[in-house]
Amino acid sequence: MKYQGRYFNGESALGFPAEISLLDTCIRIEYLESDVAVTVDWAVSEIHKVENLSKNELILFYGKYPVHSLKFDDFSAFDALKNTYGSASFLKSPYQKILQLKLSAILVITSILIGLIVLSYIFLLPIIAEKASVKMPPSVESYLGEGLNAKLLSQFELDSVKTAAAQEIVDNLKLEGDDPLTVYIVKSNDKNAFAIPGGSIFIYDSLIYSMNSCSTFVALVGHEYAHIYLRHTVRTLIRSLSSYLLLTFLFGDATGLSAAIVQNADLLKSLEYNRDLESAADSFAVEFLVKNGFSGRHMGELLETFKSEKGIKVWEIISTHPDVQSRIDALKVHSNSIPNQDITSEIDLKLWDIVRREN
Ligand SMILES: [Zn+2]
Numbered sequence: 001m002k003y004q005g006r007y008f009n010g011e012s013a014l015g016f017p018a019e020i021s022l023l024d025t026c027i028r029i030e031y032l033e034s035d036v037a038v039t040v041d042w043a044v045s046e047i048h049k050v051e052n053l054s055k056n057e058l059i060l061f062y063g064k065y066p067v068h069s070l071k072f073d074d075f076s077a078f079d080a081l082k083n084t085y086g087s088a089s090f091l092k093s094p095y096q097k098i099l100q101l102k103l104s105a106i107l108v109i110t111s112i113l114i115g116l117i118v119l120s121y122i123f124l125l126p127i128i129a130e131k132a133s134v135k136m137p138p139s140v141e142s143y144l145g146e147g148l149n150a151k152l153l154s155q156f157e158l159d160s161v162k163t164a165a166a167q168e169i170v171d172n173l174k175l176e177g178d179d180p181l182t183v184y185i186v187k188s189n190d191k192n193a194f195a196i197p198g199g200s201i202f203i204y205d206s207l208i209y210s211m212n213s214c215s216t217f218v219a220l221v222g223h224e225y226a227h228i229y230l231r232h233t234v235r236t237l238i239r240s241l242s243s244y245l246l247l248t249f250l251f252g253d254a255t256g257l258s259a260a261i262v263q264n265a266d267l268l269k270s271l272e273y274n275r276d277l278e279s280a281a282d283s284f285a286v287e288f289l290v291k292n293g294f295s296g297r298h299m300g301e302l303l304e305t306f307k308s309e310k311g312i313k314v315w316e317i318i319s320t321h322p323d324v325q326s327r328i329d330a331l332k333v334h335s336n337s338i339p340n341q342d343i344t345s346e347i348d349l350k351l352w353d354i355v356r357r358e359n
Contacts, residue, residue, distance in 0.1 A: 001080070004073045007031050007040070010066025020070065020077070020093050027060070029070060032200055034129070045333075047090040050081075059186035119244070130240035131236040139178075145198020147262035149182075152202060155266075156186035159205055165354035166203070169214070169347055170221060171291050176229050183221065185355065191309065193220060194268050194291045195227040197234040202268075205359070210309055211326070215289065215298040223290030223299065226281035232273050240267060282327055286334055293346060300331040 007018040007029050016031040016038075026041040042062045051063040058081075072078075092100070162185040166285040170183045177341060182197050188204040195201050201224040210215055224343040227233045238245065253337055275279070282303070288297035307324050 003077045003080070004123070005077075006071045006073075008069045008071070009040075009319065010068055015071070018070070022074065022080055024084075028069070030347040032305060033294070039126060040068075042068075044085050044088050044090075046209075047088065049295070050078075050090050070214065103305070106326060107210070113267065116333035121246075125246060126240050128240055130235060130243075131237045133231070133238040136234060137236075141231075142179075142198035143260050144234070144261055145196050145200060147258060147269065148196050148198075148265045149184075149200050151262050152196070152268070153184065156202070159185045159187055159359075162205065162208075162355050162357075164269055165351045166217075167320065168274045169217070169351050172347060173221070173288075174223070181221075181225055187359075192269060193224055194271065195224040197231075198235065199228055200243060201228075208356055209358055211356070212305070213298070213301075214347055214349060214356075215294045216302045217349070217352065217355065218292060218294055219285050219289055219298040219302040222285030223281045224286065224304070227273065227277070230277075230284065232277045232281065233271065234269070236271055236273055237264075237267065240271065276322070279330060282331055283334060286331065296334070297331075300328050303328050303331070 001022075003020040003022075005018055005020050006015040016033060018029045018031040019030040021030075023041075026043055028046070029040045029042065030036055031040075042060075047060050047062050051057075051059045056075045058075050058078050060070045060072075062068040062070070080330055085091060089171040089343065103351070139186055163183065166183045166185050169179055173181075175181055181200050181201070183201045183203065185203050185208070190204055191207040191210065193201065193203040193207055201221065203220070203224075207220075208217065238261075241261060244264070245260060282299055285302075286297040289298055290297045305323055307328070
């Protein structure tokens with residue numbers, strides 16, 4: 001269908017009567033200039049304005065210098081324009097343009113927000129995890145510990161005889177505070193020991209075969225107990241799982257958090273504490289030994305024993321291999337003033353014989 005109108009080429013003020021066709025990609029304008037037929041095609045993308053709608057006039061503007069314009073005789077051509085070029089920018093109302101601007105502003109703000117979330121994920125999450133674990137009430141920690149214990153015990157073969165003897169040794173040790181400490185001796189060819197939040201220690205029987213005295217065993221217990229008492233385990237565990245826990249929190253429910261931690265109980269077997277925490281646990285163990293009538297030097301002996309061991313698969317206590325010697329050196333300074341001999345240990349060594357005995 002052709003429309004009638006007047007074409008202004010930017011030079012003639014009167015314009016030319018023209019026939020207008022709405023083609024797919026352009027508007028075709030045909031007119032006579034000095035009796036010569038002229039055809040002009042307007043690329044739709046170059047039409048930048050439609051005007052005077054309120055006065056029932058329909059004028060399109062095209063190009064820049066000079067600006068060409070086209071006035072339709074029939075205002076109803078506007079519907080035909082919308083039908084043919086509905087998505088073209090010149091047909092969008094100022095309101096729609098503002099909306100578009102707002103949309104792009106929203107897009108920019110959203111990108112900035114996503115950027116911030118990524119940055120907080122990398123930098124803030126560990127800090128938040130740290131704070132959350134520090135504030136975790138003891139009741140939640142022991143509830144968590146029960147779940148972790150049950151899950152881990154189902155994975156191991158418990159040596160109940162050795163466990164009973166080891167527990168009797170531990171029951172005779174002076175602890176910090178009133179919370180009990182539970183020890184489990186499990187059968188495994190690996191050499192490992194690890195602590196559970198809430199107050200349990202798992203020790204692999206193969207690890208005990210490397211020890212030559214009950215005092216080094218007490219040093220090991222003291223070191224693992226430090227990770228529990230000083231809350232290294234719960235802090236490191238939550239920190240290691242922080243991104244996983246965040247996802248659980250976002251897409252699941254908050255009450256599922258402890259279940260999520262228990263699901264990852266395996267992580268405890270190879271949890272690596274940072275060097276500062278290991279050193280703190282070593283120092284704690286020295287004090288623990290002395291408090292229980294042993295020489296604090298046994299903690300250094302324990303590290304020396306383990307350092308010389310070969311074929312260690314996972315070993316919490318010397319997981320930070322390059323640091324072991326510096327830890328031993330630090331302990332020597334720490335325990336220089338401590339006598340070499342055990343002072344008043346009241347442990348029944350028959351119990352140690354049971355724990356140490358190779359099956
Ligand atoms: Zn440790």
